[in-house]
Every structure is written in C-alpha cells, then in structure tokens.
Amino acid sequence: SPYVEKHHLFGGTRNRTNSDQDGLWVWICRTHHEETHRGGALMDYLHNRGQRAHEETHTRKEFMERYGKNYL
Numbered sequence: 001s002p003y004v005e006k007h008h009l010f011g012g013t014r015n016r017t018n019s020d021q022d023g024l025w026v027w028i029c030r031t032h033h034e035e036t037h038r039g040g041a042l043m044d045y046l047h048n049r050g051q052r053a054h055e056e057t058h059t060r061k062e063f064m065e066r067y068g069k070n071y072l
Helices: 015-021 030-037 043-056 060-067
Strands: 003-007 025-029
Touching: 003 015, 003 030, 003 043, 015 060, 030 043, 043 060
Parallel strands: none
Antiparallel strands: 003 025
16 A cells, blocks of 8 residues: 555553654554454564664653663
8 A cells, every 4th residue: 555654652642742852753554553442563663763863862761761661
C-alpha cells in the first residue's frame, strides 16, 4: 500500500501524548502498523529504538519515569 500511518512508539493515552511530545513516532505502512499492534519482533525493535533515541538526551531513569518501563 502506498499509504502510511503515524505509529506512536509507546502506546496508551499518556504514552501516545509523550511520544508526540518527544518525537517518538514513525510513518509506517498499514500492514506493518497492524503488525506492531499484534506485538512481536517489530514492536520490540521500535520500542528499543525509541528508548535509545530518548536516552540520547535523557537518562534511563527519566525514560522509565516517563514511559513506565525499560525496553532495553
């Protein structure tokens, strides 16, 4: 599909808002977007990359306080 959808790397109402504020989202095709919501390797990869991006300017403790979990 030539269409893409915005995928927030961290879900739930609060974490979607945080993801928007922190720029932790990607444009992704519908097929892969649906795949991320089923869990598995792609979701794990995106969580990992999102946390690493956040930790370029914040501590791990700050990430965990903001997103509630360590994905690394």
